[in-house]
Amino acid sequence: MSQPTLHDLHRPLGNNGPRVSPLGLGTVKLGRDQGVKYPNGFQIPDDDEARMLLKLARDLGINLIDTAPAYGRSEERLGPLLRGQRQDWVIVSKVGEEFSDGQSHHDFSAAHTRLSVERSLKRLETDYIDLVLVHSDGNDLAILNDSEVYPTLAALKREGKIGSFGFSGKTVEGGLKALEQGDCAMVTYNLNERNEKAVIDYAAEHGKAILVKKALASGHVCLNPGVDPVRASFELLFEHPGVASAIVGTINPLHLAHNVATAAKVLRRN
Template sequence: MLKRPLGNTGFQLGPIGFGAFKIGRNAKIKYPRPYELPSDAEVDSLLDGLIDLGIHHFDTAPAYGISEQRIGKWLAKRDVPVVISTKVGELFEDGDSRYVFDEASVRASVANSLRLLKRDVLDMVLIHTPHDDMAVLKETPVVETLQSLKEAGDVRAIGLSGKTPEAAKLALDWADLLMVEFNAEDQSHSAVIEEAARRDLGVLVKKGLASGHLPADQAVSFVLNQSGVTSLVVGGLNLKHMADNLRIAESALSQQST
C-alpha cells in the first residue's frame, strides 16, 4: 500500500486510518444508527483484519470510552508496526463529556494513555477541544504542556483536533500535525490544509464521510484529492467497509499519479 509522509513527523501513513471510536463507546453518538459494542474477540479480529489489509494507523482518545484499553490489550498480543494517535482534553465519564486542559490533567491523561496503550512513547497526541477551541489554545496551558512532554520524550508529535479553521490556523505555529473536519459538505478548512502543506505539517482528516452521512465511493476520493491531506481517518466495525474505503482511496491516489 502506498504510504506518504505525515509532514515532518517522520511517520509514513497509508491513505486510510482507522478511527477507533466504535470499539470503545456507543453512548452520545453522532452516527445515524445505534450499534452494540463489539466483544473483545470481535475487536481482536477487527484489528487483526485491518493490519492484514495494510491499515496501520489507529486513531483513539480517552473520550472514546474503552478504546485505548482495548487497543493496548491487542497490542500486548501482537508485534506489529502500528502508528497510534490519541488525544488530551476531553474525557467521557458517566455518560457525559467534560473538558480539562490544566497542566496536571494533561500530564495525567498522557500518563494514562501510555499505560493503557502499553507504550513507552506516544506517537501522536492531539488536543481534543470543544467548540470554543480558540479559548482553549489562548487561555489554557495545554500547548505548553504538550510541548514539554514532547521535549521530555513522552510524545513524538503533537497537534490539534479542533473545530474551527481559526484555531487550526493558530496551531500552525506550534503543531506537528492537524486533524481537521473536511468533506464535500464542509470545506471550511481548505485554506488551512493548503497552508499546513506549505509548512510541511501533516494533515489528517476526520469526518470525511460526515459521520456516515456521505457515500464512501464519492467522499473518500473527494478528501484525498484535496492537496495537503495525508490520510483520512474512518471509523467503523465492518471490515469489508474498511476494505472498500481503502480500495477507493488507492484508486484515487493512483489516478493522481498518472
C-alpha cells in the same frame, strides 16, 4: 480480483512525521456507544471481533490507529489487543476531553494534560504515543491562547513520551494557530463541510500534518443515485496534497475492505 491494499501507498505525516496509511482506523466504536453521532445504532465488538478487525486493517495496509480517553474503553482495550504489535502501528490519542456517565467534560490544564498522557501510556501498554491531539470543545483560540495544554504537550514531546502533538479543533482560526506551534491539525473535511480547507492549504505550504475526521460525514453523505459516496468523498480528500490520512471509524469488516479498495483506486489514479 484480489483485494487492493494500502501497503505501498503510505506517506509521511507532515514533513517530519512517520509514514502512515492514507486511511486510519478510528476506534470510538470499540469503547463507547453512548452520545455518538452516527445514523445507525451499533453494538460494541467483543475482543475476538475487535482482534479480527485490527488484523484485517493491518492486512489491508492500515498502520494508523486513532483513539482517545473520551472514547470510553477504547484505549484500555487497545493495549492488550495490540500486544506484540507496537512496531506495526502509528498511534494517535488525545487530551482535554473526558467522557463519563454519558457526558463529556473538558480540562486543558497542565496537570490534567500530563495525567491524561501518562494514563494513556499505561492503558495502551506503550512507552510513547506517536501523536497526541488536543480534543477541543470548540473554543479553539481560547484553549490555545489561555490554557497550558500546548506547552505541556511540547514538554512531553521533549521528554520522548510523545512523538508529536497537535489539535483536533472546530474552527479555521484554531486550526491555523494550532499548526503555527504544533505538528498536526485534525480537521473536518467532507462533501458536506469544506470550510476548514484553509487549514489544509496552510499545512501543505508549511510541511505540517493533516488528519481528516468525519471524512464520510459520519455516514451522512447523500449524493445522486448511482454515485458511490465513499469514492466521491475520497476523491475530494486525496486531490489535496495537504491531506496525510483520513480517519474512518468503522467496525464492519466489509465496509473497511470497501473503504480501502476505494481509497487505493482513487490514489493510484491520482
